[in-house]
Amino acid sequence: MKQLKDITVIGVALFAMFFGAGNLIFPPQLGVMSGASWMEAIMGFFTTDVSLSILAIVAVAKSGGSFYSFSSKVSPRFSIVMGIILMLILGPLLALPRTGAVSFEMGIIPLFPSIPQYVFTLVYFGMALLFVINPKGIIDKVAVYLTPLLLLALVSIIVKNMLMPDADFPLTKISNVYAYAFLEGYQTVDALGAVIFSGIILMGLKEKGYTDTSSQVKMMIKSGLVAFSIIGFVYGGLIYLGASGASSIPAGMSRTESFMALVERVFGQYGVWMVAVTVIFACFTTTVGLTTAVAEYFSELTNNKLTYRFNVITITLLSYLLANLGVEQIVLFSGPILGIVYPAILVLVILNLFDKYIHFKGIYSGVVGGTLCFSILMFICESFDSLLVVKDWLLSFPMTTFEMGWLIPAITGGLIASIIYKIKATRTI
Template structure:
């Protein structure tokens, strides 16, 4: 029975970590650290729950069911599961996440050096997606290409930046912004959504499993074991990166106090500490970090849609990278504004789906419990999304009095009540008897 060697497991862990560390993972913690001020570690705790804890749990859940998201969404039926899967793949693929990797790496690393104009953005994104296309066309080589070459370079660059953040702080934390003074944990928790890592984990699950299988491993038990090891290793790496970037942002008030996004904070810090050489280093860091994530997302999306559409994998890679090129030229700010309400709506049902997957064995028919719980989570998520669309005044008044509403978790108690009620009904109805 084939198994992975130690160096293969290490490469798999590197690959999994590298797939997750993209644009959002690098640009959001510094601005949170800057704006949270003395409340930085409270905000960091909320952020780590949604940006590290949930993705790791999702990888473990997917490993237990064999890798594909379809297996995880089985209890809600083929149609609903297919719609949810397609939505997740599109969101973390060509609609938001993949284009964001290009715009974030441009605005944080290239624009300060080459100028922030539509022409330079187009030239950069064109070259960027050409590289993504070339690597994504050969998914069988993903473990070797990403795990053994790109990921170590990415980790080395992040390591240098992380060590500098702790050893070379640029000042004391400034005053927290009003939203972080009022609810730092809640703000960190919600900002963790923006990394899209839980949705990314739903998509990357099959990429990780296929990378293991590409080495000849076909035992479900070993595949699950290696996927869990990779997920836990990636989670540890993510936590370390985030902690250093929170520290970097919190200590950058004197040099980047007026910054409006994490890219500006990072650039100001790197320019101050490392000078022009540092700016070039940071441009390379952002390029590597975002490129690896874009490749993983493109491979995953093309693999998924080639299985449900009469279009070949290679043709889908061309279509996805071409569409990503077009969307990326909207710019980073516009992409983040468009993604916030959508993520606020879809994250709660995905969290519920992952969490309840560990409880299937306790119910006669998991769909009786999972489907209504996810539906309630989706409704509350959609209501919460009104804030991000500038229509918060449409939200019902009773929503604000629900437990944990201030933390952005107003959906949690209603979902728990539905799970309890549905579990009682499932026990009363008993097993499904098929003719």
Template sequence: MQTQRLSIKHYIIIGSMLFGMFFGAGNLIFPIHLGQLAGAHWLTAGGGFLLTGTLLPLLGIIAISVTHSSGIYDLARPIGQRYATGFMILTCATLGPLFATPRTATTPFQIGIASHVSAGQAPLFLLIYSLIFFSVTYWAARKPTGIVDTIGKLLNPLFLILLALIFGLAFTHPLGTAATANPTVAYQQDAFLNGFLQGYNTMDALAALLFGIAVVTAIRGMGQRQPAAIAKTAAKSSLLSISLEALIYLGLIWIGATSLSQFKLSADGGIAFSQIANAFMGVPGEIILAIMATLTCLTTAVGLATSFSEALHAKFPTVSYRTWNRLSCGASFLIANIGLDQIIAWSTPMLMFLYPLAITLIILAIGSPLFHNDPIVYRWTTALTLIPAVLDALRSAPAVIANTDWVQRLLALDDTYLPFAKLGLDWAVPALVGLLIGLSWHLVRAFMGARTYNVN
């Protein structure tokens, strides 16, 4: 099986594709908002944000490369086929038509259009905007092999030019000094941990598990055939894109912190970014921001629609890729018209549930060669992570769920018996205990097997 040697140009194209797929709606507005929340502690909070916003997605791509998995189902299969199917469906739904993909349309609309139309006109304008947005998304994602040209070669350069313009003005004419910005109460003591949890909102760790399918497809299209070569190419390309993303994140967080000198803490990063752009360039600045947000969110929407359709078509081949793509774009269009606030409110509990499971899965996959991919290690770790993950989801759910009596009683037990529960990290200790039990079981079985072999 021959493999074509790739040039630096190929790595840049694949890295650009990954950057475009990762950097979307949340990646643009959440860092800005984090900077305003953290104030003078922006760098500490940024460090936590980079762990879940950049390092964890990079590890997700590496996990797929190490295990030679074709996607999220293969990666989770050591835990069990039913679990792998359920985890894949939940992740695809979260990144697809339930939350992430609709958000790619509502975020740029909120940033660039909503403030210029009346409240009564907003639903109609959102309907028209989202219809055009997802029509383009469906067209661009109709053929998986076209994703490199669509994202890597066309949209990313335009986005980077617009972003560089905003950064140039912000760094040469800063709105204020970040060191003197007052942090909110939550970020006065726990800036790093809060930044870590804010990174969940990007959904990039989940996206990394899903995008592995698109990465493998694109690399094979360039002539790579051997699994080891594909894995190496994916790891190198993802490092390139994630490094660029990390630099942009820190710049956005810093800009958010400096903006407190002229603006009050905003309700969300979209409003803050719009105010900042207006401060630098007036209405033309807001227009540039609207174009930039639309471009970056469109690239992510194409990546999400492609990966969603690829993953579910591979698992359920009787349904065509085109049908899954239509379902993704059509459902995303409908849910987008519910509005950004409702999408974020209901996506948070799902992220608090899925992220601990994704983090442990990524760590287990990378370390799997050390314990020979033994399912017992996967299952113990996942089983003890699952319960606190459910509790985290209930804690962050909308009030109609979180404030019910039975949920409050469960959360009181969670706070009493699980460390770091109030910080949203109550899963960490149980996951570690599960890992130690699984590894111990693996070592005992390996020792017994070796002893039996020696006796015979």
């Protein structure tokens, strides 16, 4: 009974921390674009977003439960460098400031346009600091105090929309719904969040008395399945929300504008309030989870020379300052770096899942190295028009239309590493 309760509490808390504003606005727009083919859209979106996220949690759990154990098979130095880059992106340089900026732009401006952004973000990050300043019991804090409000808002939107009569499902606006949804799910980069939040699950499990590796792995996987079962229901409901209201959404609307219009269609004059509550709580739970994860990482990395308390204060302050730049500036600043890091994390997920079949750990270096070479070269080509020929060559790689052009370089890197291993093994005989 205790185990079931712990799985539920941790799974629900993980859902709340994972489900941010980005998760909120992608599915409805996908529903708008897919129209009558909304079931196909759900399948395509689940194939990449939900499936990859669950696999990421399983991979981290199997590797030992921490980012270091997950990535150090490439090399300890790589693990540190990649960990720092990833934590800065998902922390004070991109994800955290964006939560504050999105909360302001979607939750506050429509209701209270006279409130200055720096005042709201000061209150927002100040409240977050109160939640995370003491890491003990953070899982329970999120599960008990924050998740019910977020879930109530989401379920209210989804259920009320389902009960509306005469839903109008227009024809799809895209040629291949499954492929489009597959790509949308990939571009949410939710697997990164799954990798990071696995550390919080481990911390919560230790607090609840699960100290041996075997029980931690099982509990992490079960908690992850609970979290993504809830997320799957919410994603399906939000895609249906977009599909059933697609005929009322003018062409050219952004994801944010579409979501606000769809909720207003369901709740009328109270729609703005529903959007505000949903967005702010979705962002706030993510802020709490990310701040905790990033602070814990840097504390462990420095053997507590940078204390957890010092880290959360520094992270919160930086996030507050950058949040006032606005959403577009934040994305422009750190988005390209994310495009380099994300494919490397995905191949690490795959490698860790099949680790017991990998007898030569140098394959990790080869596969990740090939992936990074492709991603970095693509980034350089997109930055300089003079490299258009090279860019066209890279775009000719298989799976590039699915943002997975790195697949062939990754396999090539792994094969080269295997050949080197066999040559070395032959020489030692």
